[in-house]
Amino acid sequence: MSRRRASLGVHLALVVLGIVTIAPLLWMVSASLMPAGAANSLPPPLLPRRPTLEHYVELLTRLSLLRCFFNSLMIASLTTVVSMFLNALAGYAFAKLRFPGRDRVFAWLLVGLAVPSQIGMLPLFLVVKGLGLVNTPWGVIITGLASIFGIFLIRQYALSIPDELLDAARVDGASEFHIFRTIVLPLMRPILVTLGAFIFLGTWNDFLWPLIVLSDEKRFTLPVALASLVGEHVQDTELMMAGAVVTVLPVLILFFAVQRHYIRGIMMGSVKG
Amino acid sequence: MKSPHRTGEAQAGWLFVSPALTLIGVFFFVPIVVGLTLSLTDFDIYAIGDPSTARFVRLANYAHMASDREFWGALRNTLYYVLVGGPLSVLASLGTALLVNARLARFKGLFRVVFFAPVVTTLVAVAIVWRYLYHPRYGLIDAGLARLGLPVVDWLGDPAWALPAIILFAVWKNFGYNMLIFVAGLQNIPDELYEAARMDGAGAWARFRHVTLPTLGPTFLFVGVITMIGQFQLFAEPYVMTQGGPLRSTVSLIMLMYEQGFRWWRMGYAAAIAFVLLILVLAGTAVQLALRRGERA
Numbered sequence: 001m002s003r004r005r006a007s008l009g010v011h012l013a014l015v016v017l018g019i020v021t022i023a024p025l026l027w028m029v030s031a032s033l034m035p036a037g038a039a040n041s042l043p044p045p046l047l048p049r050r051p052t053l054e055h056y057v058e059l060l061t062r063l064s065l066l067r068c069f070f071n072s073l074m075i076a077s078l079t080t081v082v083s084m085f086l087n088a089l090a091g092y093a094f095a096k097l098r099f100p101g102r103d104r105v106f107a108w109l110l111v112g113l114a115v116p117s118q119i120g121m122l123p124l125f126l127v128v129k130g131l132g133l134v135n136t137p138w139g140v141i142i143t144g145l146a147s148i149f150g151i152f153l154i155r156q157y158a159l160s161i162p163d164e165l166l167d168a169a170r171v172d173g174a175s176e177f178h179i180f181r182t183i184v185l186p187l188m189r190p191i192l193v194t195l196g197a198f199i200f201l202g203t204w205n206d207f208l209w210p211l212i213v214l215s216d217e218k219r220f221t222l223p224v225a226l227a228s229l230v231g232e233h234v235q236d237t238e239l240m241m242a243g244a245v246v247t248v249l250p251v252l253i254l255f256f257a258v259q260r261h262y263i264r265g266i267m268m269g270s271v272k273g
Numbered sequence: 274m275k276s277p278h279r280t281g282e283a284q285a286g287w288l289f290v291s292p293a294l295t296l297i298g299v300f301f302f303v304p305i306v307v308g309l310t311l312s313l314t315d316f317d318i319y320a321i322g323d324p325s326t327a328r329f330v331r332l333a334n335y336a337h338m339a340s341d342r343e344f345w346g347a348l349r350n351t352l353y354y355v356l357v358g359g360p361l362s363v364l365a366s367l368g369t370a371l372l373v374n375a376r377l378a379r380f381k382g383l384f385r386v387v388f389f390a391p392v393v394t395t396l397v398a399v400a401i402v403w404r405y406l407y408h409p410r411y412g413l414i415d416a417g418l419a420r421l422g423l424p425v426v427d428w429l430g431d432p433a434w435a436l437p438a439i440i441l442f443a444v445w446k447n448f449g450y451n452m453l454i455f456v457a458g459l460q461n462i463p464d465e466l467y468e469a470a471r472m473d474g475a476g477a478w479a480r481f482r483h484v485t486l487p488t489l490g491p492t493f494l495f496v497g498v499i500t501m502i503g504q505f506q507l508f509a510e511p512y513v514m515t516q517g518g519p520l521r522s523t524v525s526l527i528m529l530m531y532e533q534g535f536r537w538w539r540m541g542y543a544a545a546i547a548f549v550l551l552i553l554v555l556a557g558t559a560v561q562l563a564l565r566r567g568e569r570a
Contacts, residue, residue, distance in 0.1 A: 003377070006377060010375045022387055024445070027402070039411065040411045044411050046413075093286045093290045098282055112301060114558050120307070121530075127300070176289075205397075248399065252394065
C-alpha cells in the first residue's frame, strides 16, 4: 500500500515537472498559430481560436527568414562535417597512437576546457578580421572547425578499441590512415553521431560569435536574425513565436532523431571524465 | 627495439593531431594570450584601422576598472547569477535525477528526453518565448499567479526581479544537462551499498544522506565546475530579454565586455574585463577542487 502511494507520488511529481518543462515550448507553437494580436488579450488564451499560418508566410517571404535559415544550415552543416573529421582524427591519435609529447599536449588541452571561449574573443575578432573573413560565413565557420571537448569525447571512446585489432592491420601492411578510415571510423560510429549532433546543435544555437562577426542582415544566422527582429517587432508576439518555432524546431527534430546516442554520449563523457 | 611500425605510428600520431591542434591554437589559445597583451594597451577604433596607434598603457585599464561603477555593477550581477543560480540549478538537476532514476519510476527514457529538450533548444529563441511569458499583463506566468490569488510581479520590468527571473529561466533551460550527469552518477552506485545500508536499518533519508551523497562526490565536483563555468558566460539571456535593464540590473561581465569591445570599440578595456572574468573562473574552479579535497581528507 505505502509502496503504491510512493509510486503514485513519484509519477505525479514527474508528470507535473514534465508539463512545466514542456509548457513554454507548447505555448510557443500555439501562439505562433494565433492571428495577430490574439495573444495579447485578456485572459491570455492557451490555444488559437482560429489557427493561421500567416506569420510563417510573412517571416519566410517578406522578412526573409528563409535566407537566414539557409545561412544557419550551411554554417552548421559545414562546421559539423569538418569538425567531426578533425576531432575524430585527433581524438583517436591521442587515445591509441604512441607519439612523443602526446600526454603533455593532451593535458594542456584539458586545461583549455576550463576556459570560456569568450575570453579570447576580442583578439579572435582581430585575427578573423586580419584574414578578411569578417561579415562572411567563413568567419563563423573557421573558429569552430576543431573543439577540445570533441577531441576529449572521441578519445574517451577510442580508448576501448583493442590494440590487437590495430596491430594486426599494421602487420598486414596497412597505413595508419587506412586503418583509421576502414577500422576505426566504423567502430566509432555511435560516438560520431553524438559528436555530430553536439557540434551541429552548438553551432546552430550559437549567438555571441555570429553576432560579432556578421553585420549584414542578409548573412545573419537565425538566432542573430531573431534577436534583431525582436527589436522591431516586440509587440508582434505571434510573429516572434513563429520565428522562435522556425529556429527551434530543426534542432528539436534532430535531437529526437538521435536522442538515444546523444544522451548516452553525454552521460559517458561525464562519467569517465 | 624500435620497429618500423613504431616510427610510422609516431609520425601518424603527430600528423593526425596537427590539423585540430593548429586550429585550436590559432583560434583559441593564441587569442587568450594576445588578450592579456591587449588589456595592457589603449587599443580602440583608430587602432583597428592602424594598430600602430595603440599605446602600451600598463595597468591603466585595470585602474580604470576599479573606479568604473558599470564594472562593479556587472560584477555584482554576474556573481549573484553564479552564486544563486548555480546552486539552484544543481539542486533542480539532482532532484529531477533522483525522481527519474527512482526504482518505482516508469517511462524513464521518455521523461529523460522531456527534461532534456530545453537544453537543445536555441537560447535566443526560448529567451524570447520567456520574455512574453514574463509579460506583466499578457504573460501566462502572471496570469497563473493571479488565478492562484498570488501577487503578480513585473518580472523583467522591476530591477529587483529581473535577475531572479533570468535565473529561473536559466534553470528551466539547463537543468536537464546536469540531470543526465547525475543519473549517470547514480547508476554507478552499486546496489550492494544500498542493500548493506538497508540491512543496517537505514531509512530512505539515511540512505540518501550516507550512501547517495558521498558516492556522488566526484559527480558534484564535475557538475559544480561545468555549471559555474557556464554561468559565468551569461550573455544572450539579458541581451534578448532585458538589454541589460531595467536600470542596468542585468548587465553581466560578458555583456559589458561586448558593449565596451564591440559597440564602443574600447578593445583594450574590454580585454581587461575578459581577463578579470578568466581569473574569476579559474579561482572558482580552484576553490571547488580545494573544497572537494578537504572533504575527502
